[in-house]
Amino acid sequence: MKILLIYSSKTGNTKKVAEGIYKILPEGSVLAPVEDNVNPEEFDLIIIGFWVDKGIADEKARKYMKNIKGKKIGLFGTLGAYPDSEHAKKSMRRTKEIVEYENEIVGEFLCQGKIDSKLTKNFEKLPPNHPHAMTEETRKRHEEASKHPNEDDIEKAQSVFKDLIYSL
Ligand SMILES: Cc1cc2nc3c(=O)[nH]c(=O)nc-3n(C[C@H](O)[C@H](O)[C@H](O)COP(=O)(O)O)c2cc1C
Structure with a gap:
């Protein structure tokens, strides 16, 4: 299974989580910032990292998501709110709506970011x-x-995506 990990990060929080997740991905997986505009077509699983901007994934991440069709998708994000808050849940829900009709969402993770x-x-x-x-x-x-994100957040993110990859 070919895995692409794309992240959008303005101040480095989401990048830090992305780099943590990348460490547990199988060899041959690709890590890239969203600005590289890597073509998702040749990958089976696309993990997308975003930062929450006004209650939804940031614009660059949203734009990238809109071009993905027929893939398995993992989502992770960082935000200022507590990850178990209503705001966090709503932000993830609104973000999922961008990709869920054309793709299958197979995993998700949120943590705080400074x-x-x-x-x-x-x-x-x-x-x-x-x-x-x-x-x-x-x-x-x-x-x-x-x-945040701290070591515990990174470990939790790694565990979510490790379990996901082995379940596919
Ligand atoms: C312009 C702006 C808007 C933001 N909007 C939200 C928001 O709606 N909800 C929230 O919980 N955090 C919000 N945040 C906090 C960021 O989502 C959080 O700091 C995130 O970790 C930044 O990620 P990055 O370092 O990868 O850019 C906002 C931050 C900025 C700068």
């Missing part, structure tokens, strides 16, 4: 009544995100 400090600063400038204004809870979440 949030660009520019974004945190922008949130801090918002008035208290704004839906994205910084609260004690948001501050705590941004602080927790700043520790």
Whole structure:
């Protein structure tokens, strides 16, 4: 089975997870940033890594996904929210909708990734009544995100995709 691992990463979090997953893939698998625009046609399983941007996979990842048809797909992403939050679940659900009609989704994984400090600063400038204004809870979440992806996240991602590959 030929495996392609494509990732889109703006600040390096998703890239770090991608490189971790790549380590457990069989020899001959291909790892590439989305910008390389590798043709998915010659692969059987395509694992796509994205970062969450406004509640869905980022634009580069989405654009790449739209060109894939008739493949087995694994999805993984990093985001600022907790991976078990409603926001995370919704972001994954919305992302899956892009590929699930033309392909078969066989695995998925999400973990937190540190949030660009520019974004945190922008949130801090918002008035208290704004839906994205910084609260004690948001501050705590941004602080927790700043520790991710960590070794534990990478191990979990490796385990998800290792199990997946052996099950196919
Ligand atoms: C412009 C922008 C929008 C973002 N939107 C979301 C979002 O909607 N939900 C979320 O949980 N995290 C959001 N994040 C946080 C990123 O998804 C998170 O930091 C991710 O790990 C970045 O991945 P990267 O380092 O691979 O680029 C956003 C970050 C930026 C910079």
